[in-house]
Amino acid sequence: MSTQATTFAVEQRADRAPAERVAEVVANPAFGAVFTDHMAxxxxxxxxxWSNPRITGYGPLSLDPSAAVFHYGQEIFEGMKAYRHPDGTVWTFRPEANAARFARSAARLALPQLPEDLFLASLEALVRLDEAWVPPAGTGETSLYLRPFMIATEPFLGVRPSRQATYCLIASPAGAYFASGLKPVSIWLSEDYVRAAPGGTGAAKCGGNYAASLAPMTQGLEHGCEQVVFLDAIEHRWVEELGGMNLFFAYRDGTIVTPELTGTILEGVTRSSVIELARERGHEVVERRYSIDEWRQDAASGELVEVFACGTAAVITPVGRLVWTGGEVTTGDPGQAGEVAEGLRNALLEIQYGNAEDTHGWMHRLV
Incomplete structure (x- = not known):
């Protein structure tokens, strides 16, 4: 598709939400609950x-019951945020990295790869039109959550890659992912399920990976845990990631360890940013295989002082307890975040919200 064709035709809906309703939602946003007037x-x-890039009113999609997405799971997505800066402008964080991962995910799911310029143009066009839904600066960890996704739409039940697809972008005002604030969460160790296997779709951001995490998540909730950690599929020994976040382990000597990317772990945009920020702050960051026994032993000895997870929605979340059938171990103060996690989190948020200089060139202006 040519660069010229990245201009989105705009068809505004006649029944846009009244300003009072938008103000009400933006003043008290909930994650993924209310959506803006339009979609791309x-x-x-x-x-x-690729053809017919357009902005239209947010609403149901019309799909044939035999569309491939319903039967063979050809679907991918991304998660991003738009932030209001103190001067009123609106920015997003490292969208080129999301565009690149979206293309990699598409290749793995045998879907067409959306050109980066078209991906970026969709963000700019939608946020420009629905700018009123971006929460004001200075209102805490509020943002406009952006959800680009692609589905296979060909009406055909044969098992082969779909010959038709739809890219869509929707947006929702969001507050802090964990309403209770920055408090350590408890993690359930999944010993009955795995998230991904070598050669599978673990490195792709696709719905099937998240669907596979729901049964163990339910198991974790039954044991008083908010999240689940998965081990590798071969030895059931190596820590991989949570259902939707990457993990970091901070040691007493200042070293930070994070599981290396093996093709079964999602390459998080927040993960790579945290690694860079941590190194700038003087930490030695080591990407390597990390065993569940190491986690247990080092937490018990006190050498492991902090565990935290990261992702777009929650940014950085401290982990206080690791729980498994017949035991548990704790790390740090169960009532508050550790210095490393809180410091990295604040540094990242300051850049995203325009309160600190963006020396990395991570921010991309939308409006």
Whole structure:
């Protein structure tokens, strides 16, 4: 698709939400509960490629019951945020990295790869039109959550890659992911399930990976845990990630360890940013395989002083307890975040919200 065709045709809905309703939602945003007036759409088919980029009213999609997404799970997505800066402008964080991962995910799921310029243009067009839904600066950890996704839409039950697809972008005002604030969470060790196997879809951001985490998540909730940690599929020994976040382990000597990318772990945009910020703050960050026995033993000895997870939605979340059938171990103060996690979290948020200089060139202006 040519760069010229990245201009989105705009069809504004006649029944846009009243200003009072928008102000009400923005003043008390909940994660993924209320959506803005519009959405972005782009069509694809094997014969003509990408076409018809447009902004239209938010609403149901019309799909044939035999559409491939319903039967063979050809679907990918991304998660991003738009932040209001003190001068009123609106920015997002490292969208080029999300665009690149979206393309990698598409390749793994045999979906068409959306050009980066079209991905970025969709963000700019939608946020420009629905800018009123971006919460004001200075209102805490509020933002406009952006959810780009792609689904296979060809009406055909044969098992092969779909020859039709739809890219869509929707947006929702969001507050802090964990309403209770920055408090350590408890993690359930999944010993009955794995998230991904070598050669599978673990490195792709696709719905199937998250669906597979729901049964163990339910198991974790039954044991008083908010999240689940998964081990590798071969030896059931190596720590991989949570259902939707990457993990970090901070040691007494200042070293930080994070599981290396093996093809079964999602390459998080927040993960790579945290690694860079931690190194700038004087930490030695080591990417390597990390065993569950090491976690247990080092937490018990006190050498492991902090555990935290990171992702777009929650930014950085401290982990206080690791729980498994027949035992548990704690790290740090169960009532508050540790210095490393809190410091990195604040440094990242200051950049995202425009309160600190962006020396990395991470921020991309939308409006």
């Amino acid at each position: 759409l782009v069509d694809w088919d094997a014969s003509h490629g």
